[in-house]
Amino acid sequence: MPTVLEAAPPSAKGLEGVVANQSSICYVFGEEGRLIYRGYDIHDLAEHSTFEETAYLLLRGDLPTRDQLAVFLTELKAAQKLPKVVQRVIKDAPLTAHPMNVLRTAVSASVFADADHGDESAAAEYRKAVRLIAQLPTMVAMFHRLRNGQRPLAPRRGLSLAANFLYMISGAVPDAEAAKALDVALILHADHELNASTFAARVIAATLADMHGAVTGALGALAGPLHGGANTEVMKMLLEIGSPDRAEAWVREGLARKRKIMGFGHRVYRTEDPRAAHLRRMAEHLGRKAGQPQWFAIQRIIEDVMRREKGLCCNVDFYSASMYYVMGIPLDLYTPIFAISRVSGWCAHVLEQHADNRLIRPRAEYVGPMNRSWTSLGRRR
């Protein structure tokens, strides 16, 4: 098949290795297994920061002072309740809908009630970002309560975003350890350079479409099992394996059948994903505490086999799965949890894109047919 190429030579499939833009938000050091947000190492943030502080860092570029953080928290709290139109959209969703689809639709609808709609100034976009970060947890929790036949709960004062999310889905204020574990998970998921959903958000933003459009598109990209959907698939795999004595044979058989083992591999990391270390520690601890150490035991075996057989390390989605499971979180909320964190990164990238915009419009290498002659409808076979 002839190819047509008027532009630069084709890049690797999946844009591997292509540097698509400059950014000062986040960087993945793939060879070293390092990750920084705005110059801060992810390990420092996971140990010392909170999700709210990290979201501010991503949006604003610097860690907040005490006063700035107080203002940010007040802004988030003030924006947590959902506008009526968004509540209606969530109430109208079929109870069997996937929460990611409901979330995507709710985010898209939230533009109807956004006070800054039509204003694309940096100040207005920042306010939109705050509202989105505040409202995604409420959207996910509202749908979850409704599908369980429960009354949705209003956000509760005095709780962190992570604790409030756990409260809004379960009806119980979580203990400090569970709230902290989810808070750390949210920090770890908040941004990851030009991952697929963030790239999608930037492509949309680069047409000068608004923040809500970009975040809606990003949600669509995140849902796929090769991206944020992998955490749910990991837990399905652990449940199917069932017990540690079956783990090695299960993985070997999967690999022999050329199956992808979910939660492994990465486009950029050539060594361990630095986020996995924190999630591994929390998954082990919370699993033991919940009286369910078997999931972690299965995971350690899978990890060993994958390293030996494929030289692959686990990624962020591997240990987050069992951690959420032992916290009693339903499987189909794992990817929405990823979203309630990553929205902070998406919004930071939209702000950055709009601050120095150029349309993102690459070329394709044409490999289709050429010079075909028109055939009328009646003569086509």
Ligand SMILES: CC(C)(COP(=O)(O)OP(=O)(O)OC[C@H]1O[C@@H](n2cnc3c(N)ncnc32)[C@H](O)[C@@H]1OP(=O)(O)O)[C@@H](O)C(=O)NCCC(=O)NCCS
């Ligand atoms: C993340 C991912 C999409 C990166 O994909 P990629 O950079 O395009 O890499 P490829 O899918 O081309 O994989 C390269 C090689 O590693 C293998 N590989 C990659 N991930 C694998 C996995 N999870 N299980 C088994 N083999 C895997 C591929 O089969 C391929 O082997 P081959 O060259 O012998 O055909 C991929 O590793 C994957 O599908 N992982 C599982 C899903 C997942 O956990 N996603 C969350 C990412 S944070």
